[in-house]
Amino acid sequence: MSFDNVKLLEIIAEVIEAEVSEITLESMLSDFYWDSLAVVTYITEVNSEFDKLLSPANVKAAKTVDDLVKLVQG
Secondary structure, three states: OOOOHHHHHHHHHHHOOOOHHHOOOOOEHHHOOOOHHHHHHHHHHHHHHHOOOOOHHHHHHOOEHHHHHHHHHO
16 A cells, blocks of 8 residues: 555545645634535545545544544554
């Protein structure tokens, strides 16, 4: 797996319908567009870009941007 933090933040921003400049690692996903479709989209994008299959339950349980980043790094 090739990990690119900038690309991952771009994916997260796109999924939650925000600009990269609007999010930080501490950003709460609940402050943005984060629902079941966003969860599926995030899983698909991460799998495509990083060849990493994430657990839907773990992604759904994420509360912050940092939680999503840690799932990919992890």
